[in-house]
Structures are given as C-alpha cells and as structure tokens.
Amino acid sequence: MVKRKVISTEEVLNFKDKIMLKGVKVRLVPPKKEYIDRFQKWMNDLEITQHLTVFRPITKEMQKDWYDSMIKSENNILFSIVVSDDDNNEKLIGNCDIDVDWKNRVGSCGIVIGEKEYHGKGYGTEAMKLLVEYGFTTLNLNRIDLEAHSFNSRALQSYMKVGFKKEVIRRHAVYINGVYHDSIVLSILRDEWQRNK
Numbered sequence: 001m002v003k004r005k006v007i008s009t010e011e012v013l014n015f016k017d018k019i020m021l022k023g024v025k026v027r028l029v030p031p032k033k034e035y036i037d038r039f040q041k042w043m044n045d046l047e048i049t050q051h052l053t054v055f056r057p058i059t060k061e062m063q064k065d066w067y068d069s070m071i072k073s074e075n076n077i078l079f080s081i082v083v084s085d086d087d088n089n090e091k092l093i094g095n096c097d098i099d100v101d102w103k104n105r106v107g108s109c110g111i112v113i114g115e116k117e118y119h120g121k122g123y124g125t126e127a128m129k130l131l132v133e134y135g136f137t138t139l140n141l142n143r144i145d146l147e148a149h150s151f152n153s154r155a156l157q158s159y160m161k162v163g164f165k166k167e168v169i170r171r172h173a174v175y176i177n178g179v180y181h182d183s184i185v186l187s188i189l190r191d192e193w194q195r196n197k
C-alpha cells in the first residue's frame with residue numbers, strides 16, 4: 001500500500017505563505033494581519049461596498065473574524081494586492097480571492113481595489129489576470145467565474161479584458177439604495193484562456 005504523507009494545517013498555511021504572484025504593476029502576496037485595519041476601512045466605504053455584498057457596518061472584530069476564517073479555509077485562497085511606492089516599500093491597495101469547488105474544478109473570484117486613487121489605472125485587470133493564471137496553472141481549475149452588479153461598468157470592462165464572458169443575467173438580484181439592479185455572472189474556461197494567452 002502506498003503511504004501518503006499527511007500534511008498538517010500549519011504546513012499548508014506555511015506553503016500558502018510562500019506564494020507570491022508577480023506582474024508588472026502589482027504583486028499578489030499573502031495577506032498580513034496588520035492589513036486588517038485597511039480592510040475594515042474599505043468595508044465601511046459605501047463607494048466601495050455598493051459594488052459588493054457587504055451592507056452592515058463592519059467592526060474590527062468582524063473584520064478580524066473574516067480574516068481568520070479566510071486564512072484557515074481549505075477552499076478560499078486570499079491574496080493581498082500590493083504595489084511598490086516611491087521608496088520601493090510594499091503598499092497595500094486591495095485584495096482578491098478565489099473560492100474553489102475542488103470536485104468540479106470551479107473557482108469563484110472576488111476583487112477589491114480599496115485604495116480609490118488606484119482605480120481605473122490597470123491595477124485591477126492585472127491582478128485578476130494573475131489570479132486567473134494561478135487558478136488554471138496552480139489549482140488546476142477548469143472554470144473560473146465571478147459576478148458583478150450591472151452598473152459596475154469599470155469591473156465588467158476589466159473582467160472582459162481578462163477574457164471573461166458574460167454568461168447569465170440575474171434580473172433584479174441586487175437591491176441598492178432603493179433600486180433593484182441586475183447582476184451579471186461572467187466566466188472563463190481553461191481552454192479559452194489557453195487559446196487567448
């Protein structure tokens with residue numbers, strides 16, 4: 001009988017901790033505990049959260065619990081998005097994650113560039129490209145999907161540049177500030193990604 005090495009959770013987390021994905025503008029790095037205060041600031045900013053599913057005020061404890069659950073999760077892989085500032089120091093600008101359904105080899109992504117002065121400058125698109133590449137080449141996924149509110153033109157434009165295709169319109173699926181909006185599901189398949197890279 002083949003003896004399989006059992007890896008402890010600590011070893012898995014250590015392994016996760018060493019992953020870093022490098023682009024030209026951004027790097028995806030392990031999310032640090034000291035970033036929690038920034039995450040909390042973003043999650044209480046309506047300009048940001050109107051595009052997400054968050055609607056409650058988020059306390060430091062809630063943000064910390066979310067961070068702990070993401071770090072411990074077997075399915076959800078969280079990266080922080082960083083750039084280098086003028087002094088070449090690491091500057092946090094956002095987060096992205098991929099939630100994996102291992103049996104069906106499907107990953108569902110999310111992304112937030114929380115530092116608003118970095119919006120619309122190509123950072124989000126590059127971060128998503130890195131995340132998708134990681135999903136197909138490291139996690140061995142076959143499909144990656146995500147969802148965006150129909151009024152989030154910047155996100156939709158960015159995802160389509162990465163290669164996602166609009167797949168489903170979930171009519172009136174979100175209610176924001178007194179108005180119903182559609183929600184758009186987008187997806188990219190491994191062979192489409194391979195053909196277009």
Ligand SMILES: CC(C)(COP(=O)(O)OP(=O)(O)OC[C@H]1O[C@@H](n2cnc3c(N)ncnc32)[C@H](O)[C@@H]1OP(=O)(O)O)[C@@H](O)C(=O)NCCC(=O)NCCS
Pocket residue numbers: 048051052094111112113114118119120121122123124125126147148149152153154155157158161
């Ligand atoms: C969505 C998000 C990740 C996109 O990242 P980004 O770095 O801002 O986007 P990029 O600059 O890489 O790409 C945006 C594209 O949309 C275009 N764009 C920018 N503002 C736009 C707007 N108001 N309307 C339509 N298109 C817009 C840009 O021109 C760019 O396309 P181009 O490169 O063809 O010119 C980022 O804006 C964000 O985190 N927003 C807040 C939270 C959020 O919406 N998260 C996603 C939830 S689904």
